Amino acid sequence: MPEQLETNASVSAMEGDVMTNTNVVVSDNADASAATDVTEQMLVDAQVAAMASAKAAEQVMTSSMVSDITTLFDSTLTRLIEMRDSAYAAAIAGLEAEAESEVLAREYAQLETSIKDIEATLPAKTRLTQHEADVLLVSNKPDAARDKLAELEVVKSELAAMRERCGIIQDSFSAIASEKEGAAKTVVEDWLAKVVRPVVKVSEHGLLVKLLSGLEQSLYSYGDSTGIKIHQGHISGLTADGRSEEYAAGRHWYR
Numbered sequence: 001m002p003e004q005l006e007t008n009a010s011v012s013a014m015e016g017d018v019m020t021n022t023n024v025v026v027s028d029n030a031d032a033s034a035a036t037d038v039t040e041q042m043l044v045d046a047q048v049a050a051m052a053s054a055k056a057a058e059q060v061m062t063s064s065m066v067s068d069i070t071t072l073f074d075s076t077l078t079r080l081i082e083m084r085d086s087a088y089a090a091a092i093a094g095l096e097a098e099a100e101s102e103v104l105a106r107e108y109a110q111l112e113t114s115i116k117d118i119e120a121t122l123p124a125k126t127r128l129t130q131h132e133a134d135v136l137l138v139s140n141k142p143d144a145a146r147d148k149l150a151e152l153e154v155v156k157s158e159l160a161a162m163r164e165r166c167g168i169i170q171d172s173f174s175a176i177a178s179e180k181e182g183a184a185k186t187v188v189e190d191w192l193a194k195v196v197r198p199v200v201k202v203s204e205h206g207l208l209v210k211l212l213s214g215l216e217q218s219l220y221s222y223g224d225s226t227g228i229k230i231h232q233g234h235i236s237g238l239t240a241d242g243r244s245e246e247y248a249a250g251r252h253w254y255r
Contacts, residue, residue, distance in 0.1 A: 076199060084191045091183040101176050108169045111162050118159050126152060212238060 129152040136145035216235055223230035240246035 073203075076203075080191075080196060080199065083195060084187065087191060088184060088187045091187050092180050095176070095179050095183065101173070104169050104172055108166060108173075111166050111169075115159065115162050115166070118155065118162075122155065122159070125155065 129148055133145040133148045136142075136148060215238060219230045219234055222228075
């Protein structure tokens with residue numbers, strides 16, 4: 001009987017050890033599973049963070065390229081116009097007639113004022129002078145009468161000289177305008193041929209040949225290497241649609 005009790009006690013102790021070991025194994029498995037879950041979540045979080053970072057970097061690069069191209073075209077237009085206007089200013093500054101134009105303009109204004117003043121009183125002065133000459137003739141003073149009429153002729157001669165001078169100044173203005181027109185024509189033709197057209201040509205080549213044609217070829221090469229089909233919609237979608245400002249401008253320039 002005592003032997004049976006010892007046997008039972010040994011069995012119970014063994015069962016307790018087994019249960020304890022089982023609990024330890026279960027606990028270890030749970031810890032390992034939790035650790036695996038944490039590791040997987042960390043990997044997922046890292047992938048999400050990496051994708052977000054790559055997306056942000058892509059947006060920054062895109063914004064930078066757009067800004068660079070916009071700034072380039074804006075600054076190029078400004079510089080082209082400045083070059084034309086500077087060339088024109090330099091061309092007309094070298095004209096001798098241009099330097100005289102302000103002096104001539106002041107003289108012309110003064111002459112116009114004097115002519116208007118004389119014309120305003122000349123009819124009355126003519127009548128009065130004629131009356132005074134008649135009185136002198138009646139008084140048997142023909143020389144004095146002739147002198148009086150001569151005074152009137154001097155005024156008329158001065159008026160004629162002023163008008164003639166105004167005509168000469170107007171001719172000078174026409175000559176100045178002609179010289180400036182010639183300078184303006186030379187400047188704009190040189191500017192278009194030597195400055196604008198080379199810049200526009202390289203801009204067209206950059207957009208149409210380098211960028212658009214290069215992207216088209218790259219898309220087809222990408223399709224071949226990856227096994228996807230590149231269709232015309234991918235290509236036509238590179239440029240603005242038919243309702244856009246860019247499309248209207250393109251029709252204006254390429255017609």
